[in-house]
Amino acid sequence: MRARDNPFSTDRVLAVRYRPQGWDWDALLGRLSELDYRAAIVGPEGRGKTTLLEDLGERLRAEQGVDVKWLRLTREQPRFDRRWLRTFFAGVTDRDVLLFDGAEQMGRLAWWSFLRMARRARVLVITSHRPGLLPTLVRCDTSPELLEWIVRELVGCTVRLPVRELFYHHNGNVREALRDLYDLCAESGSVGDATSSLPPKTAAFCLATRGVGASGPAGAATRGRG
Amino acid sequence: MDGSVITIELDGGRTGFRPGELLTGSVAWRLERPAKDLEVRLFWFTQGKGTQDVRVTAIRRVDVIGLQGRGGFRFKLPDSPYSFSAKLISLAWAIEAVAQPGERSARVEIVIAPEGKEVRLDADPLAPSVPWPNRR
Numbered sequence: 001m002r003a004r005d006n007p008f009s010t011d012r013v014l015a016v017r018y019r020p021q022g023w024d025w026d027a028l029l030g031r032l033s034e035l036d037y038r039a040a041i042v043g044p045e046g047r048g049k050t051t052l053l054e055d056l057g058e059r060l061r062a063e064q065g066v067d068v069k070w071l072r073l074t075r076e077q078p079r080f081d082r083r084w085l086r087t088f089f090a091g092v093t094d095r096d097v098l099l100f101d102g103a104e105q106m107g108r109l110a111w112w113s114f115l116r117m118a119r120r121a122r123v124l125v126i127t128s129h130r131p132g133l134l135p136t137l138v139r140c141d142t143s144p145e146l147l148e149w150i151v152r153e154l155v156g157c158t159v160r161l162p163v164r165e166l167f168y169h170h171n172g173n174v175r176e177a178l179r180d181l182y183d184l185c186a187e188s189g190s191v192g193d194a195t196s197s198l199p200p201k202t203a204a205f206c207l208a209t210r211g212v213g214a215s216g217p218a219g220a221a222t223r224g225r226g
Numbered sequence: 227m228d229g230s231v232i233t234i235e236l237d238g239g240r241t242g243f244r245p246g247e248l249l250t251g252s253v254a255w256r257l258e259r260p261a262k263d264l265e266v267r268l269f270w271f272t273q274g275k276g277t278q279d280v281r282v283t284a285i286r287r288v289d290v291i292g293l294q295g296r297g298g299f300r301f302k303l304p305d306s307p308y309s310f311s312a313k314l315i316s317l318a319w320a321i322e323a324v325a326q327p328g329e330r331s332a333r334v335e336i337v338i339a340p341e342g343k344e345v346r347l348d349a350d351p352l353a354p355s356v357p358w359p360n361r362r
Contacts, residue, residue, distance in 0.1 A: 002348045003274030004316035011273050182275050186313040186348075 001186055007154045008182035016153050018052040019146065025059060028138060035135045037123040040103070042131045043140030046173030049127040050101050052140060056125060057099050066097045066122060073102035079110065089117040097123040104128040142172045150174065151181065230257040232323050232332040234266075241335065242342030245305040249336070253288055253323040254296040261325040264288045266299045269322065270307065274315040290325070309337040310345035318344075 003009060020028070032039055041049045041056075057068045069092065073079065092098065098118055103126035106114060111133060118124050126134055144164045151163050161184070166177040236251040243249055253266055269282040283304055288297035301321075310317050319338050324331040339345050 001313065002311035002316055002346070003314055004311055004318065006274065008275075009273050010276060010278055179275065186275075 001188070003186070006182055006185050008178050008185060012154055013150075013178055014051075016051075016150055018048050018055045019149060021141070021143075021146065023138065028056070029059070029063075032123070032125070032137055035137060037125075038134050039125050039137035040131065040134040041125065041127045041138055041140060042129070042136050043127075044129055044173070046170070046175035046177075047140040047142050048174065049140050052138070053099050053101055053125060053127050057097065060097050060123065066095055067093075068097045068099060069121075071098065071100040073100075073105035075105070078105040085114075085117070089120075092118070092121050094120055094122050096121045098125070100124065100126040102127060103133055104130055142167070142174045144168075147174050147177055150178070228258045228328065228330070230255070230259070230325065230328070230330040232256075232264075232325060232330055234321055234323050234332050234334045236321070236334060236336070242337045242339075243303055244340060244342055245303060245308070245338055247303050248300060249303055249321075250298065250300045251321070252296055252298045253332070255290065255294065255323075255325060257290075257293045257325060257330065259328065260293065261290045261328075261330070263326045264290045264297070265324050265326070267322045267324070268301045268303075268319070270309075270317055270319045272315050272317050274312075276314075288323075303338050308339040308345050310339070310347055312347040 006012075041052055043049050057070075060066055061068050069088075071080070071088070098121040100114075103111070124134070125137065128134075131139075144167045147167045148163050151157075151161060155161070161181060163177070163181075166180050167174070170176040170180070232253065232255045234251060234253050236249065249268075253264065255261070255264065264287070266286045266288060267282050268284040269280060271280040272278055284301050286299040286301070288299060290297075307317055309319055318335055320333050320335045322331060322333045337344050
C-alpha cells in the first residue's frame with residue numbers, strides 16, 4: 001500500500017479532532033473562567049492532550065476574537081532558549097491566549113520563572129503529563145471505545161483490525177496504537193488484507209470484534225492537510 | 227472563509243510532467259472580498275508515517291484586478307525530488323493558489339517524475355514479478 005493511501009497516515013490522523021468525553025465545550029470554557037484562565041490539560045502520553053489544546057485554541061480564537069500564541073517543548077527539545085523566550089514575552093499582551101504544550105519538560109525554577117513572564121497573558125493553558133503545575137482543567141483519558149471510534153473515522157469500520165488488542169498492548173496510548181495500525185496496513189497491502197498477516201490468535205480476536213461491512217478510507221481524498 | 231471561488235487550470239489538462247519541463251496554466255478567481263495579493267505556489271509535501279514535510283520551491287504573483295478575473299502562470303519544474311510512493315512515505319507535488327487576506331485557496335496535485343508517472347516503491351522488491359525458474 002502506498003503511504004498516501006494508508007488510512008492511518010499522519011495527516012489523516014491529525015485531521016481527527018478531539019472527542020469530548022463526559023463534558024461539553026460550554027462546561028469546559030465555564031470551568032476555564034472559574035479557574036481564572038490559568039489551567040492545565042493533564043494526562044499520560046498519547047491521550048489527545050495536544051489535540052484538545054489545539055481545539056481549545058480554535059474555540060477561543062473564534063468565540064472571543066483573541067490572539068493565540070503557541071509554545072511547545074518536547075523530549076527532543078526540552079527547554080527554551082532564554083533570549084528567545086524573553087523576546088517572545090515582550091510581544092505578549094493582555095489580549096493574548098498562551099497555549100503551552102509539554103510544560104512537564106520544565107524544571108521547577110524554570111516553571112516559576114515562566115509563570116512570572118506569562119502574567120500579562122489573558123489566558124494560559126498548558127498540557128502536562130502530571131497534575132500540579134496549574135489547576136487541572138480536564139484530565140484526558142482514552143478507552144478501547146474511543147480508539148474504535150477513531151478507527152471508524154479513518155477507515156469506516158473496525159472489522160478485522162486488532163483495535164482493542166493494540167489499545168491494551170500500548171496501555172491506552174492511542175498514538176502508538178495508531179502507528180501500529182499504520183504498519184499493519186502498510187505491510188498488508190490494504191485494510192481488508194490486514195488480518196491475513198496477523199498471527200492466528202490475533203486474527204481470531206479480530207474476527208470476534210464487532211463491526212460489519214468494509215469500505216475504503218472515508219473521505220480520504222479530502223482529509224489530507226498536505 | 228467566504229463564498230469566493232478560485233480555480234487552477236493546467237494547460238492541456240496535464241497533471242503528469244517530466245523533471246525540467248515547463249508547466250503553464252492559469253488561475254481564475256471570483257472573490258467576495260477584494261484581495262491584495264494572489265500567489266501561485268509550486269511545492270511538494272509528504273504523507274505517511276511520522277512528521278510531515280512541506281517545501282515551497284517557487285512562487286508566482288498574479289495581478290489581481292477586480293473581484294473576478296484570470297491570470298496566467300508558468301513554472302520551470304525542478305529536476306528533483308520525484309513524485310514517489312513507498313510504504314512509509316509518499317512525496318507529492320502540487321500547485322496552490324492563495325488569495326490574501328483570508329483563507330481562499332485552490333490546489334491541484336501534479337506528478338514530477340521521469341515517465342510523468344509517480345515512482346512506486348511500495349511493492350516488495352524481493353517479490354518475484356515472474357515465476358521462479360525451475361532450478362533443477
